[in-house]
Amino acid sequence: MARRLTRRSxxxxxxxxxxxxxxxxxxxxxxxxxxxxxxxxxAQCAANRAVGPxxxxxxxxxxxSAGILDVFVADHLGYFTxxxxxxxxxxxxxxxxxxxxxxxxxxxxxGSAADTLEAIAGGANLVGVDTSGDTSDYAVITGPSIxxxxxxxxxxxxxxxxxxxxxxxxxxxxxxxxxxxHLIADTNYDPTQVLQGTVEGLQAYxxxxxxxxRALHAHFxxxxxxxxxxxxxxxxxxxxxxxxxxxxxxxxxxxRADLHALHYCLAHPSACVAIEGAAARAAGVPFATSHENAxxxxxxxxxxxxxxxxxxxxxxxxxxxxxEAVALRRFGVLxxxxxxxRAEDVSLVASLYRGTTLVWP
Numbered sequence: 203m204a205r206r207l208t209r210r211s212x213x214x215x216x217x218x219x220x221x222x223x224x225x226x227x228x229x230x231x232x233x234x235x236x237x238x239x240x241x242x243x244x245a246q247c248a249a250n251r252a253v254g255p256x257x258x259x260x261x262x263x264x265x266x267s268a269g270i271l272d273v274f275v276a277d278h279l280g281y282f283t284x285x286x287x288x289x290x291x292x293x294x295x296x297x298x299x300x301x302x303x304x305x306x307x308x309x310x311x312x313g314s315a316a317d318t319l320e321a322i323a324g325g326a327n328l329v330g331v332d333t334s335g336d337t338s339d340y341a342v343i344t345g346p347s348i349x350x351x352x353x354x355x356x357x358x359x360x361x362x363x364x365x366x367x368x369x370x371x372x373x374x375x376x377x378x379x380x381x382x383x384h385l386i387a388d389t390n391y392d393p394t395q396v397l398q399g400t401v402e403g404l405q406a407y408x409x410x411x412x413x414x415x416r417a418l419h420a421h422f423x424x425x426x427x428x429x430x431x432x433x434x435x436x437x438x439x440x441x442x443x444x445x446x447x448x449x450x451x452x453x454x455x456x457x458r459a460d461l462h463a464l465h466y467c468l469a470h471p472s473a474c475v476a477i478e479g480a481a482a483r484a485a486g487v488p489f490a491t492s493h494e495n496a497x498x499x500x501x502x503x504x505x506x507x508x509x510x511x512x513x514x515x516x517x518x519x520x521x522x523x524x525x526e527a528v529a530l531r532r533f534g535v536l537x538x539x540x541x542x543x544r545a546e547d548v549s550l551v552a553s554l555y556r557g558t559t560l561v562w563p
Contacts, residue, residue, distance in 0.1 A: 240286045241563035246451075247286035253452040257290045257307040259298040264482035266475050266494035267409065268334040268464070268501045269311040269437045274478045276463035285455040285563070293485065303327045308445045309456065314338065315435040315546070316367045316526035322540045329446055330438040330546040332457060333518035335508030338368050338427040338434030339501070343406045345396040346421045351376035357402035360388035360395065367526060368427050368434045369405060370533045375430040396422060409500040413493065433525040436504060438518075438546075446547065458554050461516055462562055468506060468515075471498050514555035518548055 240247045260270050273291060276282055282289045295301045298310040303326040312318040318330045348354060351373055361369070365385060373380050386401060393411035395401050397420055406412055408426060415422050427434050439457070446453050467474035475494050482489035509515050510522055520542045530536045554561055 241284045242286055242455075250286040250452050250455060251288075253287075253449045255288045255290050256309060256452065256456055257292060259292040259295045259301045259307040259310040261298045261311050263293045264478055264485070264487055264489055266478055266498040266501075267311075267437065268505055269332070269439050271474055271478055271498060272460050272464040272467055274481050275467055275474045276459045278477045278481070279463060279466070281459035281462050282456070285459050287452065287456060287459065289456070293487070299326050299328070302440065302442050305442055305445065308442045308453075310440055312438045312440055313436065314340070314366065314368070314526065315438055315523040316530055316535075317364075318438045318440055319523075319527060319530060319540055319545055320364065320536065321440075322545050323536050323538065327443045328440045329443040329544070330440050330518065330523075331446070331453065332439035332461075332516040332551050333435050333522060333546075334437035334501075334516060335504050336433065336435055336510055336522045337504055337508040338432070339408050339436040339504060340366050340368050340427060340434070341406045341408045341412055342369060342372065342403050342425045343393060343396050343411060343415065344403045344423045344425070345399060346423070348402050349423060351403075351425055352378045354403050355379050355382040356384075358384045358386050359403040359405070360386045360390075360401040361405040362388060362391070365405065367529045367533055367535050368432060370535070371432045371529055372425060372427055372430050374533075375432065376425075393422075394418070394420070409497050409504075413496045413500065417493070417496070435522060435526060436508075437501075439516075446550075450550070454550055454554065457516070457551055458560070458562070461514075461551070461554065461560050464505075464515060465560060467498070468502055471495070471502055474498065512558070513552070514558045514560060517552045517555065518546055520546070520548060 242250065258273050262270060277289055277291065292301065292307060299321050301307040302310045312321065315330065315333065318328065322328055342351065348357070355378055370380060388401070393404060393406060393415050396404050412424050441453055472495060475491065475498055479489045479491050479494065505515060510517060510519055523542055523546055527539045527542060530539050
């Protein structure tokens, strides 16, 4: 599937521009700074260095979301350096799936397991290695006059590139007839469209457009998968499948450093947003700190409350992805859903934990 480019209409260029975020001089309170020398033994360190640079492509630029924020923080605090990895960060790619699938980058994020499965079904050479939670961040927002999803029959619903299958499930559960809804592919991420009547409904993220409308004190309605007891996932970190096969230890160490930063961000949310904000400003990109603090506040809560029980943060399972795989087939989104054993690696991140505690060298 075509990957979403941004969540707030950031301007992206087609060039492969690298925003290299190096560790700055200041370190927030409570953070573990990188060691004076690598934490790995000489042989492990040499092996990781031999892999060369690992390029991470951010799907939403400088966004304080799970899977993005933690990469910036891991880089800033030197956690990749601790594990002898060189990591480049791309913040303005127009299609991160194509970038990673082609091998020009090695890591990126998808919005959900379903998004990952659709990308793989479309030919992308990707595999999911990490899932932040077994709930969904998607939503549908409507203006004041639409008080139930069923009322969208005969009206317009805007969506970004591909209508998420979890929204199809919501519409079906609400008794709406999707065949009678005018679906409009929309590249305008402005949620005020539903207030202006440009569209009656709009695909949204609970952690973005919904936050924007609340900050405006707007009168609108939000419908979420949770309200309909529909299972889902949010945020999957994906790797170039061939790169993962050839350099599994390096990818595992990338994820170890990333998750080490994520755990720090769960404990110190504002410090992490400040780190990413500094990186954005250094790159000349606007960064709305108050909005991004609200984004991470919601996604932090999702992560803390929806991690698979008894497992470490980011550890994924086939059972966690299966409901979305079934829905993709049931709603006719995919005729052939990729086998979960091929689409996700359930052992890589699991191997980084002892119980629910991340093992840090």
